[in-house]
Amino acid sequence: MSTSSAVIIGGTIAIDHVKTPNAEAANLLGGSASYASIAASYYTSPVHLVGIIGKDFPKEHVELFNSKGITLDGVERSEGDSFSWSGEYHENMNDRTTRQVDINVLENWSVKVPATIADAPVVVLANMSPENQLQMLDACTGAKFVVADTMDLWIAIANEKLHEVLKRIDLLVINESEAREFVGTSNLIVAGRRLLGKGPKHVVIKLGEFGAILFTANGTSSPRLFRCAAFPLTEVADPTGAGDSFLGALAGYLASTGQAEYSFEDIRQAVVQGSVVASFTCEAFSTRRLQTLSRSQIDERLAFLKSITHWP
Template sequence: MNKLLIVGTVAFDAIETPFGKTDKILGGAGTYIGLSAAFFNLQSAIVSVVGDDFPQEYLDLLTERNIDISGLEIVKGGKTFFWSGRYHNDLNSRDTLNTQLNVLADFQPKVPENYKNADVVMLGNLHPLVQSGVLDQLESKPKLVVLDTMNFWMDCALPELLDVIKRVDVITINDEEARQLSGEYSLVKAAAKIQEMGPEYVVIKKGEHGALLFHGNNVFFAPALPLEEVFDPTGAGDTFAGGFAGFITQSENVSFENMKNAIIYGSNLASFCVEKFGTERMVSLDKKEVVSRLKQFKSLTQFDIEL
């Protein structure tokens, strides 16, 4: 089985949406990526950090899905990263109510020995120096390195971000962030400029409006599944990235054609994530549901015009 190395936060989230609110629940980019990638036939490991306030049941939830947590540092006496936020009525925007970095402030990632030759590396949203620090520890060049990031690092660590962007094959980023990073309003132009920064493939996530994959002059579009109700968008982008990286790892095929399938899988898994609070839906999800919904994606987009 191929190996997927995941870097990203493992955290507590407290979420408010128009449909309700939660206390501290399991969250973090690394968590969502790991849960999503676990739907594929692969070996995976998460590199991250938590405090000793992090419950054993959450650790069990990861290991039960065959996610290697030997690279998940548990800091004695430390407190786990905490984020809380409130979504607006349209669920397209949110306010951060509280961020406590805690153990994340001094995080030095340590890649497990047997993942230094990972086939695919998924760098979840974190400080770009942490992302670079993981790449520095690898002993062989992965087939594919995927990076996710956000506007926060563009605002406060742009040089470090540009350094790590140079080193990756695929960047996943949302539409507003793509505009900010490139200075271009048109997403076509933005993707072209971001490709010049390093990544051969640019994935622009548009939330409920789907995702675009750019590579040279090629472009592919995966819609988001139209849902009766989006309950909680938290983790959707990370779940998308986990599905993308997980499918690529399983299929060992890094062609543009295969990446089309990978972003369909990413959209598919993200469409489940938003149906319940936090990781709840991803934890209850089974593979049959994933396959059944892939059929919906086919009928949603496939047409028969003869040319």
């Protein structure tokens, strides 16, 4: 039975092949829900994972989820091949080219949420099709606070369904280029306000290596704002999954409070947690750094980030 601090995370679970200017690795754990669930596990329990994997999904990845206490009752096992993604990062590590995407088991996937985990109060709709996000929303009967992510593909090919999602969520997380594309402006402050107008009470625009901006509606034309810096890294090995880790840590932190509602201050703190955890993900391929964290390491980075961004 789920508890008041439970979080349920649905999205893709993938096998990745990543190439950077300095290295290359294959058969990596990937997918939006994979990163998000591991990040959330540092803050709260239980973390329920919802997704689909194929017959070729590596056993060691399943064992990793188990080792983090992530429940897999909501993960469907298919006889097909797992969703896989192959990409290459360029010199600045911000731009990447997708080399190959094999949809495989995702093609006809319909989200199923077992009743035993459907009462989790915090629901995370990690990056997946808006149709799948709506299916999950319908099944999560205990939802009190819903966080969703999206991407440029869904903005382009599933815009109407995406707008349905926005009307039913509390917090939207989106990166800066997608925010600009979605609402048709290059100004991120204007973009944040326009996104609030589409339904969510809160919007977080991710700025990559420059942090994030939180917008919270307050009944006026000027929403409350919070600008969070990113933790400064001297080296970036693989930024894949950093945004998903941000999402999971944010949601995990909120769930850990056990509250029914969250203030602007609560969500502001959650954004900072997300920013710090995302920084670890960038330091190694896949979840290799993310999966080895300790709370003390997270707390050290939180303290350092505060020291370089705070003034009297």
